[in-house]
Amino acid sequence: MSKDIKIKKGLDIKLVGEAEKSVEQAIISNFCTIRPEDFHSVIPKLIAKEGATLKAGDVIFYDKSNEDVKFVSPVSGTVIEVLRGPKRRIDAVKIQADKPQSYKDFGKFNTSSDAKTTKAHLLASGCWPFIKQRPYDVIANPEKSPKSIFISGYATAPLTADLDFVLQGKEAELQAAVSALSKLTEGQVHIGVGSKNSPLANMSDATIHNVSGPHPAGNVGTHINRIDPVNKGEVVWTVNAQDLVVIGELLLTGKFNAERIVALAGSSVKKPRYFKTLIGSEVATMVYDNGVDKDGNDRIISGNVLSGKQLKPDGSLGYYDNVISVIPEGDDYELFGWNKPVFNKISTSRALTFSWLTPKKKFALNTNTNGEHRAFVVTGSYEKVFPLDMYPMQLLKACMYEDLDEMEALGMYEVAPEDFALTEFICVSKQPHQDIIRKGLDLMLKEIG
Amino acid sequence: MGLKSSLHNFRQKNKDKKWLPAFSAIHTFLFLPNETTHNGTHIKAADDLKRTMNTVIMAMVPCLIFGMYNAGYQHHLAFGDIQAATGGFLSSAFWTIDNLLVGFWKVIPLVIVSYGVGLAIEIFFAMKNSHEVEEGYLVTGMLVPLIVPIDTPLWMLAVAVAFGVVIGKEVFGGTGMNILNPALTIRAFLFFAYPTWMSGDKVWVHGAVERDQMIAAGENLDAISGETILGTLAQGKDVGYEVMDMFYGIIPGSVGETSTLLILLAGLFLIFTKIGSWRIMLSSAIGALVMGLIFNGVVSSGWITESSKFYGLMSTEFWHHLLIGGFAFGTVFMATDPVTASQTNKGKWIYGFLIGFISIMIRVFNPAYPEGVMLAILLMNVFAPTIDHYVVQGNVKKRMKRLKVKTA
Numbered sequence: 001m002s003k004d005i006k007i008k009k010g011l012d013i014k015l016v017g018e019a020e021k022s023v024e025q026a027i028i029s030n031f032c033t034i035r036p037e038d039f040h041s042v043i044p045k046l047i048a049k050e051g052a053t054l055k056a057g058d059v060i061f062y063d064k065s066n067e068d069v070k071f072v073s074p075v076s077g078t079v080i081e082v083l084r085g086p087k088r089r090i091d092a093v094k095i096q097a098d099k100p101q102s103y104k105d106f107g108k109f110n111t112s113s114d115a116k117t118t119k120a121h122l123l124a125s126g127c128w129p130f131i132k133q134r135p136y137d138v139i140a141n142p143e144k145s146p147k148s149i150f151i152s153g154y155a156t157a158p159l160t161a162d163l164d165f166v167l168q169g170k171e172a173e174l175q176a177a178v179s180a181l182s183k184l185t186e187g188q189v190h191i192g193v194g195s196k197n198s199p200l201a202n203m204s205d206a207t208i209h210n211v212s213g214p215h216p217a218g219n220v221g222t223h224i225n226r227i228d229p230v231n232k233g234e235v236v237w238t239v240n241a242q243d244l245v246v247i248g249e250l251l252l253t254g255k256f257n258a259e260r261i262v263a264l265a266g267s268s269v270k271k272p273r274y275f276k277t278l279i280g281s282e283v284a285t286m287v288y289d290n291g292v293d294k295d296g297n298d299r300i301i302s303g304n305v306l307s308g309k310q311l312k313p314d315g316s317l318g319y320y321d322n323v324i325s326v327i328p329e330g331d332d333y334e335l336f337g338w339n340k341p342v343f344n345k346i347s348t349s350r351a352l353t354f355s356w357l358t359p360k361k362k363f364a365l366n367t368n369t370n371g372e373h374r375a376f377v378v379t380g381s382y383e384k385v386f387p388l389d390m391y392p393m394q395l396l397k398a399c400m401y402e403d404l405d406e407m408e409a410l411g412m413y414e415v416a417p418e419d420f421a422l423t424e425f426i427c428v429s430k431q432p433h434q435d436i437i438r439k440g441l442d443l444m445l446k447e448i449g
Numbered sequence: 450m451g452l453k454s455s456l457h458n459f460r461q462k463n464k465d466k467k468w469l470p471a472f473s474a475i476h477t478f479l480f481l482p483n484e485t486t487h488n489g490t491h492i493k494a495a496d497d498l499k500r501t502m503n504t505v506i507m508a509m510v511p512c513l514i515f516g517m518y519n520a521g522y523q524h525h526l527a528f529g530d531i532q533a534a535t536g537g538f539l540s541s542a543f544w545t546i547d548n549l550l551v552g553f554w555k556v557i558p559l560v561i562v563s564y565g566v567g568l569a570i571e572i573f574f575a576m577k578n579s580h581e582v583e584e585g586y587l588v589t590g591m592l593v594p595l596i597v598p599i600d601t602p603l604w605m606l607a608v609a610v611a612f613g614v615v616i617g618k619e620v621f622g623g624t625g626m627n628i629l630n631p632a633l634t635i636r637a638f639l640f641f642a643y644p645t646w647m648s649g650d651k652v653w654v655h656g657a658v659e660r661d662q663m664i665a666a667g668e669n670l671d672a673i674s675g676e677t678i679l680g681t682l683a684q685g686k687d688v689g690y691e692v693m694d695m696f697y698g699i700i701p702g703s704v705g706e707t708s709t710l711l712i713l714l715a716g717l718f719l720i721f722t723k724i725g726s727w728r729i730m731l732s733s734a735i736g737a738l739v740m741g742l743i744f745n746g747v748v749s750s751g752w753i754t755e756s757s758k759f760y761g762l763m764s765t766e767f768w769h770h771l772l773i774g775g776f777a778f779g780t781v782f783m784a785t786d787p788v789t790a791s792q793t794n795k796g797k798w799i800y801g802f803l804i805g806f807i808s809i810m811i812r813v814f815n816p817a818y819p820e821g822v823m824l825a826i827l828l829m830n831v832f833a834p835t836i837d838h839y840v841v842q843g844n845v846k847k848r849m850k851r852l853k854v855k856t857a
Contacts, residue, residue: 013492158492231852305491327492330485333453337481338499345495350722351504353495367485371497372477372581375625378501379792380726393792394841409845417489426494428501429625434489 003209005192005226009387010214011422013158013346015305016364017327019263019272021165026262027289029281032075032095033316034060039071039129040438041138041445044090052079057104057126057256060093068142072126074258074279076102095280109251111176115183122180125250129319130243131181134224134236136445137416146237148187148228151178153201153241154194154211156218157304157421161263161274161322163241167199173248174241179205180251181239192223200241216387221419225388230413242322262317264291266305266326267364268298282316283324292326299367301325306421307434330368338371345370348381348426374429382423388414392423396433399440404447407440417441453480470575474582502584504724506591508715509782513595515711516704517556520599521548523701524655527673538697538710552599555655556704559594562603566610567593574619585624585631585788586614592632592782595705596775596823597639598652600659605646609638629830630789633823640823648820650676653701675701678773679812679820685761695772706778709771716781725785728794729801733780734771736805741767744813762813770809779822780805789830793840800836804829 036044044061048054054073063069077097085091106125113121119142122128133140140146155163167174182189182205189206194217201208209223216222220238230236239247242260249257258279265272270291277286283302288294301308302318305325309318317324339352346363347353355363382392390411398406417434424433456476463469476482477499486493522543525531534540567590568582575582593610613635618627640647651657654675664670678700681688690700698708706712719725744763747753753760770776784790784804791800804825811821 015492229848229851231848299485299491301491307489308491310487310491325491331483333457333480333483335453335480338477338497339503342495347495349496349501349504349724351496351500351724352722353500355495365492367491368481369484369486369493369497370481370495371493371499372482372484374498374581374583375623377498377585377625377788379787379790380728380794380797381723383794389844389847391793391841391844394837409848410841411848421490424490425492426496428494428496428498430493430497432489 003207003227005209005211005213005217005223007213007217007222007226007387009384010216011348011385011426012156012214013306013365013425014360014362015158015327016267016362017265017269017272018159018362019161019265019274019323021162021274023261023274023276026275026277026281027285028097029277029283029285029316030097031282031316032073032077032097032278032280033092033282034071034073034095034280034319035092035316036061036071036090038319039063039139041136041442042069042071044071046082046090046093048073048079048093050079050082053077054079054095055102055104056258057106059126060095061090063139066142068123069128069139070123070126071129072104072256074256075281103255103257106250106254106256108254109180111179111251113183118180118183121251122247125256127247127250127256130239130247132238134221134230134238134416135413136441138445140237141235144235146185146187146235149181149185149189149237149239150220150223150227151189151191151200151206151239151241151244152211152218152220152223153198154192154218156194156215157306158215159263159265159323159325160304161242161261163200164195164198166242166261166263166274166322167245169199170245170248171199171202173245173252174199175203175248176251177239177244177248178203180247181237182206185237187228190223190227192218192220194218213387216419216422219419221414221416222387225390225414229389229411232408232413234413240320240322243320260317260322262286262321263323264326265323266301268292268296268326268328277317279319280316282314283311284313284315287313287324287326297329297331298326299329301327305365306425307418328364328366330366332368334368348384369430371428371430373431376429376431378428381426381428385422385426386419388419390414392420392433396420396423396431396436399436399443402440402443404444407444408448412440412444415441456480457483467576467579470580470582471572474572474575477581498584499587501724502587504722505588505719505782508718508725509591509595509705511711512705512708512715512778513556513560513591515698515708516595517552518544518548519552519698519707520555520655520704521545521551521553522699523599523653523675524548524551527654527657527675534699537691537693537699540699543699551655555599556594558603559597559601559606559704560591562606563593563610564590566607567614570611570614570619571623574623578623580623583624585618589614589631589635593635595782596632596636596703596778598647599655599704600652600657601639601646605639605643609635609642612638625788627788628834629827630783630786633783633827633830636823637827648680650674650680653677653703677702679762682761682765682773683758685755685758692769692772695769700773703775703778706775709777712777712781716777719781719785725781726787726790726797726801728797729785729790729804730780732798732801733784733805733808736802736807737770737776737780737809738767738805739802740806740809741765741770744809759813770812774812774820775822776805776808779808779826783822783826784829789833791833791836791840793837795843796833796836796840799840800829800833803832
């Protein structure tokens with residue numbers, strides 16, 4: 001069965017530096033860093049203290065509010081440092097990797113097991129954090145059962161890894177993961193694919209949707225809104241396609257193999273391409289040994305340029321990311337930049353900006369905000385790039401004045417910050433939309449739960 | 450990098466100073482700031498609020514220049530210095546340096562006072578509340594000189610601007626927070642505080658008031674009458690202007706609002722650049738036409754006789770309403786103000802339609818001051834949030850229904 005999703009509203013941001021479709025083995029990084037901040041709203045309870053030796057798949061910490069949710073090490077090695085922030089908050093756990101890797105054996109999983117066993121297996125093996133839920137865009141609560149599970153096999157954000165390419169040859173793992181997940185919901189597993197060539201296009205135990213249109217057509221939030229929107233009291237789960245491979249491999253072989261094919265992209269990268277690396281590995285070797293100027297003024301981002309996290313050069317690949325974007329910093333002044341004709345930046349208006357004349361041109365954007373933070377003034381522009389059936393500006397304002405009833409009524413249960421990336425991109429008042437939505441979700445999580 | 454780095458260093462050195470917003474206003478006028486993104490999107494689109502506002506100002510410049518010529522032309526015509534220009538918009542008797550200079554020396558002081566007083570207040574509030582000077586006033590400051598009579602005394606304008614900016618905007622928290630259109634608040638203040646300067650048949654032609662005072666003082670001169678078309682119609686008199694004169698704008702009126710042609714072009718420019726809302730402009734024109742048709746219908750069905758004081762305006766052909774008075778200007782530049790207009794797309798249709806509809810209604814039923822656009826827009830400014838509320842509730846209800854279907 002196929003139910004297609006076509007959207008018209010949105011914006012494809014075409015950037016210079018798309019990754020070329022060739023995979024290189026990244027120099028194996030000696031250090032792997034796991035940052036609890038990747039797992040929003042999780043308070044970590046540390047198990048692996050400094051000096052502990054781990055196998056790949058051994059527990060590093062678990063969630064204090066739900067001890068069943070465990071977070072495991074992507075590599076085998078020794079914990080060399082636990083970085084702490086204010087109030088002894090754990091900022092990062094740094095592991096020095098062994099040269100030959102050893103894996104904890106979780107045992108080959110019987111894929112015909114029932115929901116309870118499947119759930120227990122995923123929790124015990126540290127695969128649970130790959131499953132997120134809406135509302136609130138946090139790690140799924142294993143005690144609740146979702147009405148459906150969404151997987152997007154189509155990445156439309158600028159400079160993201162091409163999932164068709166990255167997932168090639170992983171059909172067996174993907175199928176194992178999809179079948180296992182399908183047991184956990186009373187509803188269906190919905191997979192959105194961009195083309196017939198997608199390795200996900202022929203999965204059984206799932207409903208496949210052909211997705212087309214500009215970004216955010218590939219965002220899982222768009223699919224949820226079109227297929228099975230979240231109402232009050234309901235829960236849906238989402239899993240990133242590339243994480244299915246890790247889950248699938250665990251089920252098939254018993255190994256927690258955190259290997260991932262990552263795109264290194266962006267206009268600052270001399271030769272953008274794909275790398276095979278591990279979750280949490282240091283990105284410096286990948287970024288510097290292969291094409292970014294060491295003393296260049298660039299920004300390294302784990303994730304895509306719309307919703308990724310800024311990294312320091314010694315930073316590490318985020319838990320959920322499969323792209324490292326490197327773009328130039330824009331911390332310079334531009335003479336009369338606010339009113340002179342603009343040819344080298346993207347704009348949805350035509351106010352002396354000319355990107356509309358060259359819809360196919362690729363741009364090399366930097367991180368300059370192109371203006372200062374202002375109150376909301378312009379109206380009607382967000383709606384043009386926001387395909388969800390809700391009022392984005394009203395929802396943002398409701399979050400800002402913290403009116404829970406209104407947030408609920410306007411559709412807060414359905415959204416994640418990334419759904420507001422495009423409205424944030426085009427915002428003339430340079431408001432931090434994703435941040436506003438994240439804070440709003442956190443408030444709801446705290447007050448309503 | 451002389452200027453760039455010295456301005457930057459100056460700013461860094463004085464980071465904590467109270468007066469920094471005043472400096473920043475100049476700094477960011479010259480240079481796009483070096484601010485970079487942090488979390489959220491790492492890249493941003495090219496437009497900022499300054500660019501948006503600047504586009505609106507660009508759209509107004511032709512109206513401003515035309516207003517200068519027209520001011521001079523009306524002045525010379527009324528004083529009998531020149532004959533009425535034949536050939537309309539292309540007439541060489543209209544586009545003379547002499548006309549321009551008379552208008553220039555009257556209009557530029559209005560612009561200077563408007564910006565001077567308004568920006569001074571904006572900067573004061575920016576320093577007081579330590580935020581940046583926001584761009585809203587760039588447009589307001591340009592709108593104000595365009596919607597006042599040419600001979601408005603400068604002190605009056607200064608008082609009105611101060612009132613409008615403080616009461617119309619700053620008390621609500623500044624740009625983006627206000628309920629009423631600031632430029633119209635300024636004009637409304639002028640209208641209610643100094644009514645003799647805002648209506649009648651003297652104020653629209655430069656020099657007419659002055660001569661009136663001279664006549665009153667006993668000098669033997671001809672009085673000048675320069676009333677607007679609306680004024681003429683309200684008194685049930687015949688209009689002495691051709692339709693094309695109204696379209697070109699070679700008629701008495703507020704400085705920038707007479708030329709429907711230039712306003713139409715500005716409107717198209719704003720729609721093309723995606724800065725102005727075409728929904729509001731279109732629906733407002735439709736609203737005005739509908740009301741005009743209703744009045745025409747009343748006249749043609751004989752419910753009203755020529756002796757009625759409403760006859761003149763009611764019998765005006767319905768589409769003439771788009772050409773005369775401040776309707777076109779109000780629709781293109783005032784009703785579309787995104788802060789005070791409806792914010793939802795559906796709401797914009799309703800909001801615009803009602804503005805057009807009510808404008809013509811007030812115009813006809815208020816012969817003492819036959820200009821309804823200002824009051825119609827201010828009225829709808831107040832109702833815009835209500836309209837939005839019901840539009841948004843529609844979406845909310847749809848959501849609630851979804852829930853019931855699921856649980857049933």
